[in-house]
Amino acid sequence: MKIKPLGERIVIKVLESEEKTKSGIVLPDTAKEKPQMGEVLAVGSGKTLDNGQKVPMEVKVGDKILFAKYAGTEVKVDGEEYMVLKESDVLAILE
Amino acid sequence: MKIKPLGERIVIKVLESEEKTKSGIVLPDTAKEKPQMGEVLAVGSGKTLDNGQKVPMEVKVGDKILFAKYAGTEVKVDGEEYMVLKESDVLAILE
Amino acid sequence: MKIKPLGERIVIKVLESEEKTKSGIVLPDTAKEKPQMGEVLAVGSGKTLDNGQKVPMEVKVGDKILFAKYAGTEVKVDGEEYMVLKESDVLAILE
Amino acid sequence: MKIKPLGERIVIKVLESEEKTKSGIVLPDTAKEKPQMGEVLAVGSGKTLDNGQKVPMEVKVGDKILFAKYAGTEVKVDGEEYMVLKESDVLAILE
Amino acid sequence: MKIKPLGERIVIKVLESEEKTKSGIVLPDTAKEKPQMGEVLAVGSGKTLDNGQKVPMEVKVGDKILFAKYAGTEVKVDGEEYMVLKESDVLAILE
Amino acid sequence: MKIKPLGERIVIKVLESEEKTKSGIVLPDTAKEKPQMGEVLAVGSGKTLDNGQKVPMEVKVGDKILFAKYAGTEVKVDGEEYMVLKESDVLAILE
Amino acid sequence: MKIKPLGERIVIKVLESEEKTKSGIVLPDTAKEKPQMGEVLAVGSGKTLDNGQKVPMEVKVGDKILFAKYAGTEVKVDGEEYMVLKESDVLAILE
Numbered sequence A, B, C, D, E, F, G: 001m002k003i004k005p006l007g008e009r010i011v012i013k014v015l016e017s018e019e020k021t022k023s024g025i026v027l028p029d030t031a032k033e034k035p036q037m038g039e040v041l042a043v044g045s046g047k048t049l050d051n052g053q054k055v056p057m058e059v060k061v062g063d064k065i066l067f068a069k070y071a072g073t074e075v076k077v078d079g080e081e082y083m084v085l086k087e088s089d090v091l092a093i094l095e
Helices: A017-023 B017-023 C017-023 D017-023 E017-023 F017-023 G017-023
Strands: A003-005 A009-014 A037-043 A064-067 A073-077 A080-086 A090-094 B003-005 B009-014 B037-043 B064-067 B073-077 B080-086 B090-094 C003-005 C009-014 C037-043 C064-067 C073-077 C080-086 C090-094 D003-005 D009-014 D037-043 D064-067 D073-077 D080-086 D090-094 E003-005 E009-014 E037-043 E064-067 E073-077 E080-086 E090-094 F003-005 F009-014 F037-043 F064-067 F073-077 F080-086 F090-094 G003-005 G009-014 G037-043 G064-067 G073-077 G080-086 G090-094
Touching (some): A003 A080, A009 B090, A090 G009, A090 G073, B003 B009, C003 C009, C003 C080, C073 D090, D003 D037, D073 E090, E003 E037, E009 F090, F003 F037, F003 F080, F009 G090, G003 G009
Antiparallel strands (some): A090 G003, B003 C090, B009 B037, B037 B064, C003 D090, C037 C064, C064 C090, C073 C080, D003 E090, D009 D037, E009 E080, E037 E064, F003 G090, F009 F037, F009 F080, G009 G080, G037 G064, G064 G090
16 A cells, blocks of 8 residues: 655655664754654655646655654554655755 | 535545554554544545636545544534545545 | 625525424534534625636535534624625535 | 725724614624624725735725624724724625 | 835824814724824835835825824934834824 | 845844934833844845845945844854844834 | 755754854853854755745855754754754854
8 A cells, every 4th residue: 555645745754763873873862752864755746836836846755854853744554654744844865 | 415625625534443444554543533544525626826726636536545633624414424624634645 | 685795705594403404414413503504695706816816706696505613703684694704614515 | 084094994984773773784682782884984095916906995985884893993083983994804795 | 313214114203182182183082092193204115015016105294194003113213202113004094 | 254144134233322322312211221223234135025036125234223122133243242133123214 | 974955944063162262253141052153064955936936045055154043953963963944044144
């Protein structure tokens, strides 16, 4: 089963501390309980501007991203937990 | 009797836990009391932008959707319970 | 005496429980005290967009509508009670 | 002395209960202390849209109007009390 | 020393009760402590719309105006008290 | 070291009471603790409108300005205190 | 590992008091605990306007900036602490 996010939304898999250690990335202590890093699994078709134009998404599938704390909605599909968030809640891409 | 939603609204049938088990989808425990999955029964004509243009709906009748908690309005028509919500409250389509 | 609503507003007659029973429509128990169904008696000329364009109304006189709880303003004209609301508070048309 | 309202504003004379009885119009009991009907004495030049265009006023001098409770500002000029309100606070015109 | 208001702002001299009596204008009792009438001493260059266009000011120097209670900022220049307010806080011009 | 404000921001030197006395300008007593007058030291490139157009700044270096109380952010550079504020917080220019 | 900020965001390294002393810049005492100066390490592609146009960033890599208190989000990547903020939270560039 596939999750296709709408508009400017993306679906991510939140990356746990173990994976962070592997990639050498650690989030500050105060954010330990609520990780801010994820891997993009699916992206929407983009935001629709007031002139009807679609804005292409900046993030793409496979990107490692930092996202704003408290952003997004957790969902569980086929026993797996994902998070749906808006691209505007993505702070940066890690390259 | 048919319900025709206005503008960017859609009418959905909320999918109960039993149906979720069949399709292999389970929502997180904290969301058990307020399901977030539904099947689209009717869609509006789309949102009107500030330039007068109509934005075509991304969701269509028959889509299985995830929607934001606390979104929408419950209505009962002919003894059946439905929910009317805005497309912007739809997080993702399940395919 | 006629009530001509302004802009994107409409005038409705709120439909009481008795009428609902006749048409086979019942609202959920929690909404019993504040019905959400009405019949459209008059519609305004439509909303004016930021580019000066008028958006034609989607609802028309005679439509049976579902409307958002707490929306609108009650008025009494010639001893009859009506409700003035914005089309954006109309959830759906019942056909 | 004349009062010339600015932009999308209008000046009205609030109609008291006696006048309402004459015209056969009565407001609901809960609104008795704060009448919602008035007669338009002067209208502004209209709202300016974001593209610089002026929107012509829908209400005109002499119109009997219903207006939203708590809307507008009371003023007293030459010993007479008037109310200045925005056209967007006018619910409907009574014809 | 001259005060040149910016954008859609105006500078007014608040008119005291004595002046009001002369012109035959009295404000309601509840507004006695905070007068709502003034004379325009200077006007800005006008509001800039989102398309870059300047909206010409409707009020001009010398106009007697009614303005919204609690609007504006009091300033004292060369020992004289003035008030700076936005044209959108001007309710009406008295002619 | 120079401070170059961004967008519609300006950098001012707040003028103290002594300087005010020299120029004959006094602010009302209630504003004594938080002066509202300043001299413009630097201006940004102007606000960017929604159509991409830059709005030229109305204030220029050297202008004496009145600004809204509680507006702006105090900064100290090279031991000197300055204030960064938006042009929209400037009430008027003193000429 | 590189951090690529999205849209109108930038990544900065917050400058500590020691560095400030070197450059001769000191922030006011009340801001000691939460420094307001930083050096820009990476800039996004710019804000997208409602007409689809990208606004070029005013700040560039290497700029020393003053930024609004409480703005931005702290992140730690490869053991180093950074801050992600929007260009609109940048008050001024120090030259």
